[in-house]
Each structure stands twice: as structure tokens, then as C-alpha cells.
Amino acid sequence: MPSTVYQASCHCGRIKFEAEGELTSVMSCNCSMCQRKGTLMWFVPRSALRLFTPEEDTSVYLFNKHVIQHRFCPTCGIHPYGEGKAPNGDEMAAVNVRCIEGIDLAALPVTHHDGRAM
Template sequence: MTLWQGACHCQAVRFEVTAEITHLRVCNCSICHMRGALNIRVPRAALQLLTPWEGLSPYRWGGGTARDYFCPTCGIMPFRRPSDPTAAERAAGVPPFDGWAVNARCLDGFDIGSVPLRAIDGAAI
């Protein structure tokens, strides 16, 4: 596993994440499409915030189970808690995910062209 350093644009929000990045998730839901984030998913314990939680602004949308965390100064979203599966997804066997989606564009020194992209059909949810 690799320890990555990450931050928002203005560096007010700093974090570390332990992950082997094998692909990046490109979601087509309305917010991910507009944001342009390329995410990796990691377990809850893999993300360590190095700045106080009070320095972040949370945003909830849709079903209200996802939480996007933004820097209130520069507006960048370095990571988010993905939404819980819908009833239809649970019925189809989609397990809940208790971790983080980290914006790989916020990782220091990570080459986003070094791994493949995986399309996620979030718009269908």
C-alpha cells in the first residue's frame, strides 16, 4: 500500500490516504459530472484528515446519505462519503460501502493518466 498526501487547492484542507490505486471511478451522476472528480474508493480507516473537521463544509444532496466535504476557502472537494445503496440496489445485491471516495486529482504527485478509468452509472440511481 502507498501513503498518499493530498490537499485542496489552497492547502487549507490536508489529508493522507493509504491506497493502491488500480483505477479511477468516473461517475455520470449530476454532481460528479459537473465536478469532474476522478475518485478512488478506500476503507474508512485509510483516510486520515490532517486538518480539523471544522475547517470543512459538508454538502448533502439527493437522498441525503452522501456527504461531500469542501474547502470553504477554495471550494475544492477532496473527498466524500458515498451514498448508501437505494432499495433497488440493495434488492439487486449491492452491498453498502463504509468508506471514502477520494478525489485523485487532489493527491500530490499522482499521475491520473497512469491507471485506467472505470465508468460508474450514477445517473441511473
């Protein structure tokens, strides 16, 4: 199956990027951060996420073990993506699919992750 390039942004458009891959499912996490943000995450290799905004124009929030950089817009406050490492050490991005243009969220299967237990 060929991969697709998806366009995404925060609400005000200050943070713009594209992500490439096969968007076949998303993950919902119940940790204290994700629960409040309501994100639906799609994980892609960090190399599959291309920023159109300088990285220094984003803000970063770290919490708990400080292993995930939760990126957000300092203007509108939306969290469009995060960055971290997969268990095998690969650089990964967690794209908030709610920030992707033109997708049908209801059509995506959701896997639930118990982040509170970690």
C-alpha cells in the same frame, strides 16, 4: 502488493489528508454532482483516510438521497473527498485523485459509473 500512503489537499491547502491503499484504478461518475465537479474517485475504507485538518474546517454538501457527505473547502471550493457507506455497510471514503500530489492521472484506468440512472 504493499499499500502506499498518498498526500492530498484542496487547492489552498486548508484541507490536508493522506490516504493509504493500492491506487490501481479510479471511477468517473456522470451523476449531476460528479459531472460538474469532474472528480476521479478512488474508494478506500474510511479508516485509510487520515485528516490533518479538523473535520469542522470542511464544509459538507448533501444532495439526492443524502447518503454521501461531499466534503469541500469553504475557502477555495475544491472537493477533495466524500464519505459514505458501501453497500455492505462499511464506512468508505471517495478520494478525489485529482487532489493527490504527484500522480500520473493518465496512467490510471478509469471505470465509468452511470450515476444518472440511479
